[in-house]
Amino acid sequence: MISLKSALAKPFAARVKRSVLKWANNPIETQEKVFQHLISEATSTVFGKDHDFISINSHADFVKRVPVRDYEDLKPYVERVVEGEKNVLWKGKPLYFAKTSGTTSGAKYIPITKESMPTHVEAARNAILLYIAETGNAKFVDGKMIFLQGSPILEEKNGVQLGRLSGIVAHYVPKYLQKNRMPSWETNCIDDWETKVEAIVEETLPENMSVISGIPSWVQMYFERINQKTGKKVGDVFKNFNLFIFGGVNYEPYRAKFESLIGRKVDSIELYPASEGFFAYQDKQKEKGMLLQLNSGIFYEFIKADEFFNSSPKRLTLKDVEVGVNYVMIISTSAGLWAYNIGDTVEFTSVKPYRVIVSGRIKHFISAFGEHVIGKEVEQALKEALANTNIQVSEFTVAPQINPSEGLPYHEWFIEFENEPNNIPQIIENIDKSLQKQNSYYLDLIKGKVLQPLVITSVKKNGFQDYMKSIGKLGGQNKIPRLSNDRNIADALTKLKLTK
Known part of the structure; x- marks a missing residue:
């Protein structure tokens, strides 16, 4: 018997698919609108004034005035935001800082604003809805769903809440999924990872788990504990588990191990989220690559990886990229990151629509x-x-x-x-x-x-x-x-x- 929730999911998914196709089929125009909006909104910020945003009318103008920066280079501006100053990188103050581990700079504080936060949530939701639209499979919405994530407990720094991105996003789970969500809030708040995984195993074993999500290496740890505790394959313990959602690393090196732990193949959706923005998600089960999010308050530039360390490498926009070339991805966002090098390299698998795979890290x-x-x-x-x-x-x-x-x-x-x-x-x-x-x-x-x-x-x-x-x-x-x-x-x- 089809539940009301799964029945309603299908028309909703169809509507969202139409909306996504609208911008995906007009990529250059969509990116130009995003670019003009970002420049216009930040003209009166400290960064905008320092870089003469009022005179920027084109990408060429932007390249002349705004150099590519990584976190270390942007840090003087970020520190002013962290200290509580307004209108520095983006208008007002951010809603959150996503705290990440930096390699050279210690902790990194990535701003998330009122404008950028909804794009994280919407992209994650749309990834699932496009899967429903493509496959017609919506039964999983009736089961329990788990996301292995960081603690949702947030600190405060000069009036701005601070935490891991996955912990921040935990506050935005839609109401219609709250009853389906695992683990409990209390378990999610456990800091020690091994203790947390044991608690998650205890909570989820009796449940009808249908969706499991997280970074593959840590989901693997969870699956191994289930195997050890029950002596059964994960797919036998959770008979309705049929969708694995992952991000952060390439799934391929883990695929054989996962299928062995699960005991059968399950559908999967790859995501490309980061503290700096939700960049892409898998929109087709049988197409390689993830759909680049062009309508999410992010303007993209690309530099060929083998030219990146040259003195003045060429900064390309979407219209100039080619399939199969390794690029460093540069972003400007509604969170106030400008010509920002997140450190990832990507390769386009398609330009109609624009799909990417993450090929590595420019420092790795x-x-x-x-x-x-x-x-x-x-x-x-x-x-x-x-x-x-x-x-x-x-x-x-x-x-x-x-x-x-x-x-x-x-x-x-x-x-x-x-x-x-x-x-x-x-x-x-x-x-x-x-x-x-x-x-x-x-x-x-x-x-x-x-x-x-x-x-x-x-x-x-x-x-x-x-x-x-x-x-x-x-x-x-x-x-x-x-x-x-x-x-x-x-x-x-x-x-x-x-x-x-």
Whole structure:
């Protein structure tokens, strides 16, 4: 019997789909409107006056007046906002600061404003509604839904509430989903991740779970606990679980492990949320990439990744991007971030409509020898190497070994296998072949005997969890970088007595 809630979801989804298609089919015009609105609204702010916004009429004007900045460069303005000053980056004061962990700058305070907050909520909602519109599957709205997230308890700083983005968003769950939402508020407020996961398992085991959402590495931890506690596959425990919503990392390296833990395939929706904005979501089950959100108060620019560190790289707008090129994504937003480098690299899979995949981080690459290997390449290499095998990987990261005790330098792959393979040399050969095929610089270094083929270091069970716990980043939105250009993570993992 169809419930009223699931029956109403379908026409609502159809209406939202029509609205999305309206801007998705007029991308350049939509972005121009966003650009003009942002400049107009911020003309009288401190930042707007400092950068002569009143004289900006085009993207070319904007490029002349507003340089690309990362958080460190924007920090003098952000600090004035944090101190309570109004009209600095955006009119008035922000509603929230999303507190994130910075690598060089300590804690980062990303403003979220009255104008930008609804775009986060609307994009998450629309991702689910477009799934309903495409598949006709709305039964899951009657079951329980879980999102593994940070604590919703917020602090206050000079009259502005402060917390993790996922904790802030928890305050915006629509009323019609409140009864379906898991875990309880009390459980969500538990700080210690392991304690929290145990409490979530206890709360959810008796429930009719239909949607599970979160960063794959932490959902995996939850699934493993369910397996351990019940001796059953997740899909047998939750018979109506048929939709997995994820973001933050590429799902492909986890897919085989998840299907083993669940015991069957389930549909999935990929999201691309960040504290700085909700940038994209998967709008089609069988199309690669996520629909770029062009009508969400975000103006996008793109710089070719291999030109990014040049003295004055060209800043492209949407009309100039190409499929298959690796770009650094630059954003200007209704939260007051201007020509802001969030650090992500993206690749377009389609320009009709504009869909992207996240290819990596501009700071997360290996180029110790000029090879410039990126996250997408190592993920693809591992996927190809393990295709048609029953080998499952829980987690991995890659780092250069510049000064080996003997022989040529190499890339060291730290991999936590779910089931330790007995054919490591073959896996090494397969990964290396794939990397050489994808990256001509790496191929030249191997052929030129500058590098030897990669080395795999097998990580003990739960080794990555132990590492994240040791640096105080277990759970929440934290995730291990796929690769690093230094040995900081690699040396820490080695010190945890990982086995070869």
